Amino acid sequence: MADTREDTLLDKLMQGAVLAAWNRRFSVAEFDDVVTRFHNGLSIEVSDTMPAMEYVHQASDLKAMRGAINKLDAQGNPAAVAAAVEFVLEGLHLNRRLNKDKSAGGVRYRR
Secondary structure, eight states: OOOOHHHHHHHHHHHHHHHHHHHHHOOGGGGHHHHHHHHTTOOEEEOTTSOHHHHHHHHHTOHHHHHHHHHTTOTTOHHHHHHHHHHHHHHHHHTTSSEEEEETTEEEEEO
């Protein structure tokens, strides 16, 4: 099913809101090590069906991601960590630092 003009407009508005919220909390430079890891082959997949603990494990390898989770007061709650990880990845994508591939099963962030 093709997106309607209204769907496209809503997507653009949501992207703008996410980008504005992200840029109020973070700078792209804070995530240089994360972006470097993506340049070196890292990719992260996210989906609605992925267990929240999988996000915790993915984030634990990335120092800047752990810092972002703390900054967003999401530590200690796997569901909040999952939301924080997706927020950070989406912000990096919207700031043109990561590529994003959508599929029926979810999203893959890569460089």
